[in-house]
Amino acid sequence: MISGHRHRTAARTAAITAAIAVLGIATGCTQGAVTATHPATPTPSPRPSTTQTTPPRPPTRAPSVLARLTDADQARPADLLAPPEANSPQLPQGGRTILGSYRVVAYYGGPGGPALGALGNAPPEQMAKVIAARARQFAGYGLPVQPAMELIASVAQAGPGPDHLYSKTISPAVVQKYLDVAHRHHLLLILDFQPGRGEFLPQVQRFAEFLTDPSVSVALDPEWKMAPGQVPGTVIGSSRASSINRVGDYLAGIVRQHELPDKLLMVHQFTLGMLPDRAKLRHYRGIELVLHADGFGSRAAKIGTYRQLAFPGRPDGAGFKLFLTQDTGGLMSPAQVMALRPQPDVVTFQ
Template identity: 40%
Template sequence: MTGPHRIAAVVILGLALLLAAFTDPGHTDRGAVRRPEPVAVPGTPETPAPVPPAPPTLPAGTPRWQSERVLPDRGMLVAYYGTPGTGSLGVLGETSPRKAFRRLQRAAAPFARPGRPVRPVFELIVSVADGHPGKDRDFSHDIRRSAVRAYVDAARDLGALLVLDLQTGRTDFLEVAKRWEWALEQPHVSLAIDPEWRVRRGQRPARVIGSVGAGEVNRTTAWLSRLVVEHDLPEKLFVVHQFRTSMVRHIGRVKPRDGLQLLQHVDGFGNRGQKLATYRTVARPDIFAMGFKLFYDEDFNLMGAKAVHRIRPRVRFVSYQ
């Protein structure tokens, strides 16, 4: 090969090597031209298909009363009971809502178990039975709305459940419950009725032990159920206080309701044997979840959390008075 041809060949060879260097996929110089990476398709060996999320427990659009249950799963409720401004009707009224809440937390702590949470409750008597007729001649009076509002607000802020307790004298439970609709529209507010203080014409509270028929209970629960469903509220408690079988007439006719957890709260006091005997006589776990009251002053040898946990049928709601 002649000289000029040899020089041309060398130049061509050099250009070829230089081009190869810049098109080599393994070349790492800044600005080098890279071959496009292969696009990974989900499900190929390069990128495994993503695991689909677990379906929700309840479908979207499920009413709140079905998805937000009032009783903790496998847990229980622990309450302070009373009315504002006095300790004579229960421990809740001995102090302010926030101070009562701190005391309640200490009382509730021993009831907690692993995987069994405890939810604090204020059970507030908002309609109080009287021994005199009063201006309405119904032997009952409502406490001030502003006082109830303070507990509604405090319970919401503190993460507690508020249960409005009715002692209605000669007035139908439903009539009185409707007066508290403004509070029961709140998601964290539930309702309790106390038949001991529901007396008939010619009777007076504290002179007789009152009672309620299943029909009046059912009318009240039907109204409260509609309130829950129509306002798309979480499930509410409907508590029936009782310590004698005669206090709820025809109890077997009490109906379950959408949006309500019915709970029978057994209120007998005395020594442990007497309290358990009352509980076993009155309890209707076929209709209700079960509640149990502890009296600081009236009980002898006050039962503790371990003793309450041993009670059968199982107790889901404990209140201190």
């Protein structure tokens, strides 16, 4: 169950303290937290002047008509029935929709090493091959598999920083490096945000130049969204639906303006209190909302958390996280993960 994660706090804190000493970072970890320690991110540097290369587009897939629409969208369904133009932007492996068209298999982490997650175990070019191999394990469960990298674009900090928001964004040059690899290997790149005492939307907007890319989606991490006076690593954070809806509305505008394929908007959760008014999350055309279950522990504890979160199913997607070193009793197999209900649309490894 969800509460089963909390008794591991002391051992986890000790492990984090050791990691801080090695990395020279200053941060903490929540009770039952699902992310590792947060290294100080590099000072943002000017974006390279080189022109971004767009990869060849795979063949077009017919778009599906999705139920996740605002009231305004429902008033004009004919727009959704029209096929995209032949030269319209496509997802990395073709098509315009993700949920129901692909199962996403991602590695999560930051660029500063493995302390933040498995994505940092090696340079992005090497990790792309690791992710592709992992994704192949989930073939044969009814959908093509779309490999992905979930890159932490803003990292919660134990110190206030110059803006007193307890969060630091990574350099656009680093994001470009991962995006170039994503293009070469036909991966999704999901930018993850840990806002500290700030709001999600301003941090997402800092990466606007990348959000016009069909390969780029967004994830939000309420665990690391703090109320005034709270410090990351000392409490489990939370987010109101309104903060998440502002991001959804913003992304929907980008998708509409640039005629992009759908983008994922993933929201991480492992306690009910992290999203106290989850029922107020809105749905926007072109934005596919995924509620993503985090939390490490035994297989029984993880399944218990997933059930207690009670994800509603369509039009929302469901996600499930596996911890390569922290899950106990052996890593759940693809068959065990696919036996969950609702069946996960996104499987993430940390």
